[in-house]
Amino acid sequence: MKHMSKVEINKRQKEDSLYAAAYELFTTQGIHNTAISDIVKKAGVAKGTFYLYFKDKYDVLDKIILDKSSEILVEAIENTNIKEFDSFEEKLLYFIDSIIEYLKENKLLLKLIYKNLSWGVVRKAYKDYKGINEIYYMFEEGLKDHDLKEGDIEKIIFIILELVGSVCYSCIVLREPTNIDEMKPILFEIIKKII
Amino acid sequence: MKHMSKVEINKRQKEDSLYAAAYELFTTQGIHNTAISDIVKKAGVAKGTFYLYFKDKYDVLDKIILDKSSEILVEAIENTNIKEFDSFEEKLLYFIDSIIEYLKENKLLLKLIYKNLSWGVVRKAYKDYKGINEIYYMFEEGLKDHDLKEGDIEKIIFIILELVGSVCYSCIVLREPTNIDEMKPILFEIIKKII
Amino acid sequence: MKHMSKVEINKRQKEDSLYAAAYELFTTQGIHNTAISDIVKKAGVAKGTFYLYFKDKYDVLDKIILDKSSEILVEAIENTNIKEFDSFEEKLLYFIDSIIEYLKENKLLLKLIYKNLSWGVVRKAYKDYKGINEIYYMFEEGLKDHDLKEGDIEKIIFIILELVGSVCYSCIVLREPTNIDEMKPILFEIIKKII
Amino acid sequence: MKHMSKVEINKRQKEDSLYAAAYELFTTQGIHNTAISDIVKKAGVAKGTFYLYFKDKYDVLDKIILDKSSEILVEAIENTNIKEFDSFEEKLLYFIDSIIEYLKENKLLLKLIYKNLSWGVVRKAYKDYKGINEIYYMFEEGLKDHDLKEGDIEKIIFIILELVGSVCYSCIVLREPTNIDEMKPILFEIIKKII
DNA sequence: CATGAATGAGAGTTCATTCAT
DNA sequence: TATGAATGAACTCTCATTCAT
Incomplete structure (x- = not known):
């Protein structure tokens, strides 16, 4: 952890916030009703960023x-x-x-x-x-x-x-x-x- | 069965063929990959007909x-x-x-x-x-x-x-x-x- | 021609207007700069309608x-x-x-x-x-x-x-x-x- | 050639490998199916580097x-x-x-x-x-x-x-x-x- | 010079549903 | 009751381009 560069920390944060947003939305609204655009909006990142870390919705799931x-x-x-x-x-x-x-x-x-x-x-x-x-x-x-x-x-x-x-x-x-x-x-x- | 009118028999056949088509497609291609248009095509009926018998895909399922x-x-x-x-x-x-x-x-x-x-x-x-x-x-x-x-x-x-x-x-x-x-x-x- | 039903005439008109819109846009803006959404907008039909008549942009082309x-x-x-x-x-x-x-x-x-x-x-x-x-x-x-x-x-x-x-x-x-x-x-x- | 500095040689190598990668991909997969990210991956350089040498895909082409x-x-x-x-x-x-x-x-x-x-x-x-x-x-x-x-x-x-x-x-x-x-x-x- | 994570607009496509016939 | 053309919102995913490091 302590050996992470600034960039690596930032990356990790992005992935974590996507993961957390997906979890929150999946549990409250259901998987079916959660679009990737919902996830990125909640995570506060751009849509393309999602695809840097996950293959698709079911990959996070x-x-x-x-x-x-x-x-x-x-x-x-x-x-x-x-x-x-x-x-x-x-x-x-x-x-x-x-x-x-x-x-x-x-x-x-x-x-x-x-x-x-x-x-x-x-x-x-x-x-x-x-x-x-x-x-x-x-x-x-x-x-x-x-x-x-x-x-x-x-x-x-x-x-x-x-x-x-x-x-x-x-x-x-x-x-x-x-x-x-x-x-x-x-x-x-x-x-x-x-x- | 024997007390059904021709119309009723016809209706029952439509429902049955929709049901059978859905079953066939769900098992072979998966639920996710089966659209209502696939089901009606296989059943040989029109799209609107599906909605006369079922609410949606998950209703048949x-x-x-x-x-x-x-x-x-x-x-x-x-x-x-x-x-x-x-x-x-x-x-x-x-x-x-x-x-x-x-x-x-x-x-x-x-x-x-x-x-x-x-x-x-x-x-x-x-x-x-x-x-x-x-x-x-x-x-x-x-x-x-x-x-x-x-x-x-x-x-x-x-x-x-x-x-x-x-x-x-x-x-x-x-x-x-x-x-x-x-x-x-x-x-x-x-x-x-x-x- | 004269044996076409109202529905068939309507379909033909839709296809024609999509074709005409595509031609107009392809020649004036170039193929690359013409999106399907541009074509349907010009033709005055819904996006999905395009796919009833053509496979994709290159099919019309x-x-x-x-x-x-x-x-x-x-x-x-x-x-x-x-x-x-x-x-x-x-x-x-x-x-x-x-x-x-x-x-x-x-x-x-x-x-x-x-x-x-x-x-x-x-x-x-x-x-x-x-x-x-x-x-x-x-x-x-x-x-x-x-x-x-x-x-x-x-x-x-x-x-x-x-x-x-x-x-x-x-x-x-x-x-x-x-x-x-x-x-x-x-x-x-x-x-x-x-x- | 012989008058090039190390840096200049290095630069030339980068450009050459981008050019070669683009050629290889354009011919085998088609221009349409080749993205700049494919080219840089094959050339073994970073994405930004491409833009140091070429304006866009059609420039290399x-x-x-x-x-x-x-x-x-x-x-x-x-x-x-x-x-x-x-x-x-x-x-x-x-x-x-x-x-x-x-x-x-x-x-x-x-x-x-x-x-x-x-x-x-x-x-x-x-x-x-x-x-x-x-x-x-x-x-x-x-x-x-x-x-x-x-x-x-x-x-x-x-x-x-x-x-x-x-x-x-x-x-x-x-x-x-x-x-x-x-x-x-x-x-x-x-x-x-x-x- | 070089990097590559991040962007975000928008392309293409699907499909449940409606409704005039 | 049955049809199927039409809809258009919603979706996933791509990718050229930027810019802080």
Whole structure:
């Protein structure tokens, strides 16, 4: 950071403000209703500048989804790791609950990332990133007595997160078949059985 | 059907051909790349005619997703009900496997309905429809010893189908984090634990 | 014509006014400086209407060049055929001179069709068109003693018109290497030698 | 050359590489599809640098057309002058044939200079250039018995080269009305008659 | 001299929707 | 009910040109 030239800092600011403007508009007005001209207007840069940093609207969107997805997971694991738990079960449920509560508070974000909170994608993109690895370690430690094959841990994490993401989207955004708070007890019961 | 006048039959044919054309185009070229002018061209009707039957592109899409979603579930339950099983577990896994195999064979359809294979939505739309009810009865019978509260069965069905839909989309369409055949054993193991 | 419906007449008028507007703008402002929005504005139709009749700017341009090219040739042959001549040589030079005088009077058109006054192209497009055929008959009659092979007449017409077009463009538009009136005597001398 | 400073050499290299990049791109992708950003990328210089050496895209294009046009003529006359001929006719046809063969081998170049192989323009730009003058001398010597007026030689050269250029473009690039090899005999016959 | 990020006008094109027939 | 020509706002994306470094 400190080794950036003035030009590089300026570039970074431009990209950041475009990214932030896109995020703001996507969540409040929807992707479909957001034009690139809206984004640049909000970011305070010229239209052409957008194309210096992103291929098109969906390029920013993909970046946002990936970043925010991992942010959600990292925040949840950090919340979890600062606490002490008696069992893996308790710890995992706390972790899951952190995710759910975050999504409940950020309904617009949830709408945006839709059901793209995918372990597969996040893991691939951030495979050496500390927060993401800690999620893996938590499961590895918690499931160490389960006589699992190579790669099974990844699959279990994937399935659980896929489940949580899907259920949250349905219950929080669509309120279908019911709201998330009514769904939580059953969901937790099921997760307990899984592990 | 037999009580329809010629005009009514004609109207129904128009709607059907628009629907069929939309389905064909959505699956092969994607929703984004399909314009209403493409749909009417393929259906062999005039542009204005489209608006006599549908509000807009997403109106047809919603109808397609709902129809096809329930079709998938109904076909799977029918497949299942013509067989005998020793246990609910066996029966349920056969039902799930029918869904998965169907989606494997119809990747384009899976892409289209995305992760919208939602029990909540299908149940609401077809709450008195035979096939859909039979799914409910299967679970009701299978879980009768579980001391469940009113509405819990719906929630369990919802969660399981949400899980299956999500995993199928990821593994079949994106092949992320792996292909569906490698994921199946773990997925089945987890479902066994759930019930 | 008389069998056209009101709608067809209206369509034809739209296309004609787009064509006329394009011609007017191309000749006065240049192709490069004429935008489709200029054309539709001048034609008094909506932008989208342009695309109902033409693929793009160059589609109209091609049609204009072809039409005008043949118009020039047809007008010249009609001028020629209403007169009597003692020899083919006299007749041909009169025909050529008609072309040259036309181009001199219509410098903007000459600029537009550039050096595209091509016998090859016009002949192909209008191979059954009366005026174009009369040009062929004139040469056929005039060269009947020349013991020519099949197809040689076409080639001679092609070469002579190619020559006339090129020289006109250079001398009239660019005044290079001199003006057309100074070039005419030599050009005519050369054409006389050719036949 | 040898008196250039390092800076001057460097400058010349920049201009040369821009020129070469433009030529390469114009011929392979077309003028319309070549942006200045493409040229500078290929030349390996910054965008602003282009404007230090050329006014715009058409400025380079004009230079290229002029250079290449004269190159074609000079190469043909040099080919011709190293041989002995019995007559001017033979010599001229050899010269013309050299041009045609060159253009046949360099179709992309021919496409680029279009029908701009103009004696008028080349003569003006290179009026004291050895190669160009030798073309003039060849005609002067060959036509010395023709009792021509001052300036007529220039006009005859102009007309013949205009003819050759036009015919080559049509026959080689467009293959219209036929290919160049079928056109050559007639073309040569006509040129023989002209002189 | 050289750079290349930034500009922003505007080109071309699409397409949902309307409405006279 | 059915048509399809016409609309024109809205869109994406390009690119020549500038200018601070």
